[in-house]
Amino acid sequence: MNTTAATTTDWNALDNASFRATVREFFEKHFPGEWRYPQRRLRWSEIGPWYLKLSEKGWVAPSWPTQYGGMGLSPEKLIIFIEEQERWGVARAPDMGITMVGPLLINHGNEAQRAYYLPKIIAGEHIWCQGYSEPNSGSDLASLRTEAVVDGDDFIVNGQKTWTTLAQDATHIFLLVRTDKSAKKQEGISFLLADMTTPGITVRPIRNIAGSEDFCEVFLENVRVPRTSIVGELNKGWTIAKALLGFERIFLGSPKQSQYALARVREAGQRLGLFEDTGFVDRYTKLALDVADLGALYGRFIEQVKRGETLGPDVSMLKLFATETYSRLADLLVDVMGSSGGTPGSTALPGGKTDALTTFYNARPATIYGGSNEVQRNILAASVLKLPS
Amino acid sequence: MTTTHDSERAEQLTLLRESALSFAAKASPLHRARALRQQTPGFDRQFWAALAEQGWTGLLVSEKMGGYEQGFAEMAEVVAALATQVAPEPVVPVLVFAGRLLAHAVPSDLATRLLTEMAEGRTLPAVAWQEDITGAKDRTDQAATRLERQADALLLNGSKRHVRPGAGADGYIVSATGPGGLALVWVPADTADLTVTSQPLADGSYAAQLDFNNVRLPASHLLAEGPNAVAALTRAYDETLVSTSVELLALVRGMLSMTQDYLRTRVQFGKPIGTFQSLQHRAVDLLLQQELTASIVTQALALLDSPDSDASARSAMASRVKSRASDAGLQVAREAVQLHGAIGVTDEYDLGLYLQRALVLAAWLGNGSQQRRRYADLTQNATEQEHA
Numbered sequence: 001m002n003t004t005a006a007t008t009t010d011w012n013a014l015d016n017a018s019f020r021a022t023v024r025e026f027f028e029k030h031f032p033g034e035w036r037y038p039q040r041r042l043r044w045s046e047i048g049p050w051y052l053k054l055s056e057k058g059w060v061a062p063s064w065p066t067q068y069g070g071m072g073l074s075p076e077k078l079i080i081f082i083e084e085q086e087r088w089g090v091a092r093a094p095d096m097g098i099t100m101v102g103p104l105l106i107n108h109g110n111e112a113q114r115a116y117y118l119p120k121i122i123a124g125e126h127i128w129c130q131g132y133s134e135p136n137s138g139s140d141l142a143s144l145r146t147e148a149v150v151d152g153d154d155f156i157v158n159g160q161k162t163w164t165t166l167a168q169d170a171t172h173i174f175l176l177v178r179t180d181k182s183a184k185k186q187e188g189i190s191f192l193l194a195d196m197t198t199p200g201i202t203v204r205p206i207r208n209i210a211g212s213e214d215f216c217e218v219f220l221e222n223v224r225v226p227r228t229s230i231v232g233e234l235n236k237g238w239t240i241a242k243a244l245l246g247f248e249r250i251f252l253g254s255p256k257q258s259q260y261a262l263a264r265v266r267e268a269g270q271r272l273g274l275f276e277d278t279g280f281v282d283r284y285t286k287l288a289l290d291v292a293d294l295g296a297l298y299g300r301f302i303e304q305v306k307r308g309e310t311l312g313p314d315v316s317m318l319k320l321f322a323t324e325t326y327s328r329l330a331d332l333l334v335d336v337m338g339s340s341g342g343t344p345g346s347t348a349l350p351g352g353k354t355d356a357l358t359t360f361y362n363a364r365p366a367t368i369y370g371g372s373n374e375v376q377r378n379i380l381a382a383s384v385l386k387l388p389s
Numbered sequence: 390m391t392t393t394h395d396s397e398r399a400e401q402l403t404l405l406r407e408s409a410l411s412f413a414a415k416a417s418p419l420h421r422a423r424a425l426r427q428q429t430p431g432f433d434r435q436f437w438a439a440l441a442e443q444g445w446t447g448l449l450v451s452e453k454m455g456g457y458e459q460g461f462a463e464m465a466e467v468v469a470a471l472a473t474q475v476a477p478e479p480v481v482p483v484l485v486f487a488g489r490l491l492a493h494a495v496p497s498d499l500a501t502r503l504l505t506e507m508a509e510g511r512t513l514p515a516v517a518w519q520e521d522i523t524g525a526k527d528r529t530d531q532a533a534t535r536l537e538r539q540a541d542a543l544l545l546n547g548s549k550r551h552v553r554p555g556a557g558a559d560g561y562i563v564s565a566t567g568p569g570g571l572a573l574v575w576v577p578a579d580t581a582d583l584t585v586t587s588q589p590l591a592d593g594s595y596a597a598q599l600d601f602n603n604v605r606l607p608a609s610h611l612l613a614e615g616p617n618a619v620a621a622l623t624r625a626y627d628e629t630l631v632s633t634s635v636e637l638l639a640l641v642r643g644m645l646s647m648t649q650d651y652l653r654t655r656v657q658f659g660k661p662i663g664t665f666q667s668l669q670h671r672a673v674d675l676l677l678q679q680e681l682t683a684s685i686v687t688q689a690l691a692l693l694d695s696p697d698s699d700a701s702a703r704s705a706m707a708s709r710v711k712s713r714a715s716d717a718g719l720q721v722a723r724e725a726v727q728l729h730g731a732i733g734v735t736d737e738y739d740l741g742l743y744l745q746r747a748l749v750l751a752a753w754l755g756n757g758s759q760q761r762r763r764y765a766d767l768t769q770n771a772t773e774q775e776h777a
């Protein structure tokens with residue numbers, strides 16, 4: 001069978017160039033062209049087939065150890081894999097199971113949990129969403145109030161999660177819940193896994209300003225979750241959730257999104273003859289250099305990862321500069337569209353279409369999720385500059 | 390003497406502001422604006438009739454034509470009150486842009502009739518002058534659309550873009566180049582061989598593209614021609630830039646006020662997020678943009694209302710204020726979203742109504758950069774003349 005063949009390949013034994021070539025060839029040949037560089041999160045109905053194709057190839061979990069069905073890539077090879085994905089504009093499938101639940105169970109779960117969940121994630125049978133944020137707990141996540149109370153062999157969960165990306169497509173949700181109200185806020189939190197079909201779970205999609213339903217509210221009303229679904233120890237969920245912030249954080253600061261936006265600005269500039277215009281050329285070049293220098297900053301952190309070093313709090317700089325450069329590019333794109341700058345969707349320019357507002361809309365959440373840029377600045381001020389609080 | 394007059398006017402303006410704000414808040418709650426999005430024509434003709442009943446459709450129109458002959462400062466109170474509620478009615482495009490253009494085209498009989506009907510709220514004229522996809526190449530003294538005269542008829546060929554309202558207009562004042570130079574022609578919406586393509590805008594309203602394919606019109610539909618036409622279009626355009634800035638300012642105020650409330654009430658880490666100094670400073674920066682815009686808007690309105698303002702000063706001022714207001718509108722929109730966090734990017738939260746309208750108005754008739762270019766052109770010429 002295909003899968004067995006794939007999982008037995010020792011990818012790390014390949015030299016980097018051949019590994020890159022292998023990955024590139026597969027993406028170029030098999031990734032559906034219509035979903036390259038999507039400008040919104042794709043739904044399972046759209047990108048599910050790709051997930052299944054990767055699964056069949058044995059490539060759906062590049063970072064997991066081979067014993068669990070992953071590719072077992074070293075950090076260096078994993079970076080190549082991700083670089084090739086980005087290079088070809090391969091869309092993200094709902095990958096919370098791969099990037100979060102898998103590593104979590106591998107490091108903190110028990111044998112039974114690994115045996116049950118991991119193969120189903122690999123197979124694309126379980127699609128996960130992340131139930132952390134609540135209406136009153138965003139940046140201050142540790143204040144969360146969704147509560148789980150022990151009742152016989154179950155927890156009974158009550159509360160509400162929100163901004164849950166693609167919950168409407170998920171079969172499972174991983175939750176941070178409060179299990180001890182008397183403890184200090186970080187110390188009374190546990191990590192639970194729940195099946196979305198459990199009675200008492202209701203999902204309401206939320207439309208965003210771009211008009212798509214990328215995230216949802218998840219209501220939990222007397223939801224019975226078996227006690228066996230807790231990951232790690234009772235009241236130790238916060239530590240586990242924190243530990244999940246591995247080196248993948250670096251990808252929030254990838255220059256890819258900005259490079260893509262810069263290409264759109266360049267294209268629009270050419271179509272409109274703006275490279276004759278020194279005012280535009282100055283603004284464009286300033287941003288082009290920002291994007292290039294972001295690449296240099298990113299490269300520094302990538303080297304660190306390749307050397308197997310752990311990333312420090314200074315990696316927050318990447319997210320700041322990446323998302324804010326992207327936002328400035330979106331502004332320039334809207335700006336060059338002039339009187340068409342308030343028109344959503346594609347506008348036909350001489351030589352091709354440009355969609356400025358989608359970039360503008362995408363730039364808004366980028367500075368909010370994954371730890372808002374204000375929170376990242378707080379981290380840098382405190383942990384890198386060591387300023388007093 | 391002047392001071393008594395000024396203080397009387399100020400008092401009247403305050404009264405008008407109060408009544409316009411209370412009317413708008415009552416008759417146009419935000420959910421009305423929300424419900425009309427993407428529902429052609431994108432606004433409510435009955436609401437328009439209510440505006441007419443208030444006398445506001447005739448505010449700028451001369452008394453001879455059934456109007457109230459008020460100034461731009463008065464109009465601004467009504468415009469701002471409606472913009473505060475993100476009301477979708479095309480008040481500025483119709484009453485200021487088309488209305489003023491018609492007023493400048495008087496003594497044309499047709500202009501007089503249209504203006505009278507507009508003041509009564511019966512006719513909604515729109516201006517169709519832009520042709521370029523980004524507007525960068527559009528100028529108020531030129532048009533690629535061609536006008537030919539044939540015996541007793543006019544023949545139009547060409548295309549127009551960025552026409553607001555993009556649906557629901559009763560006719561269009563179209564700029565075209567003819568034998569007598571730039572011409573302004575009235576084209577009723579139901580004219581044969583005119584194609585109107587409505588394009589949805591970010592705020593759920595519409596802009597139109599008009600295509601004229603040998604459109605025939607009676608000779609009486611020529612509203613103005615030559616230097617008069619250029620002067621009329623330029624003046625109405627400038628007056629519209631200022632009035633659009635009034636709308637943008639109202640949106641800025643709305644967004645900053647929502648953000649202020651949110652900073653006061655949203656609690657994270659055990660305190661209102663407005664206690665975080667980094668956010669306080671950001672809010673103050675928005676206040677600064679709001680007040681810069683407000684100051685320049687006030688000056689611009691006074692200039693429009695002064696009987697002896699000259700055309701080039703008006704144009705420079707109009708571009709200057711639209712540049713500030715467009716950029717402030719976008720900056721405040723972006724920052725307001727950021728300061729709200731995730732709720733700010735949702736469609737159901739009302740901030741989005743303001744943001745989408747700000748996107749539309751910042752772009753309409755030329756965004757910040759485009760207005761700065763025009764300003765530079767206008768003022769450089771002026772300096773050259775001074776030095777000559």
Ligand SMILES: Cc1cc2nc3c(=O)[nH]c(=O)nc-3n(C[C@H](O)[C@H](O)[C@H](O)COP(=O)(O)OP(=O)(O)OC[C@H]3O[C@@H](n4cnc5c(N)ncnc54)[C@H](O)[C@@H]3O)c2cc1C
Nearest residue numbers: 130132133138139163164165365369372374727728730731
């Ligand atoms: C598109 C998108 C997808 C998301 N997907 C998920 C998901 O799948 N699962 C999930 O659990 N969550 C998800 N989130 C939620 C995300 O994690 C939160 O939006 C984020 O933590 C910020 O919280 P908040 O939105 O409540 O904003 P708040 O925390 O209320 O912040 C409001 C404003 O205050 C600022 N602020 C807050 N605290 C401070 C401080 N101490 N100092 C200075 N400024 C401060 C913020 O930066 C922001 O500007 C998603 C969010 C978005 C936008």
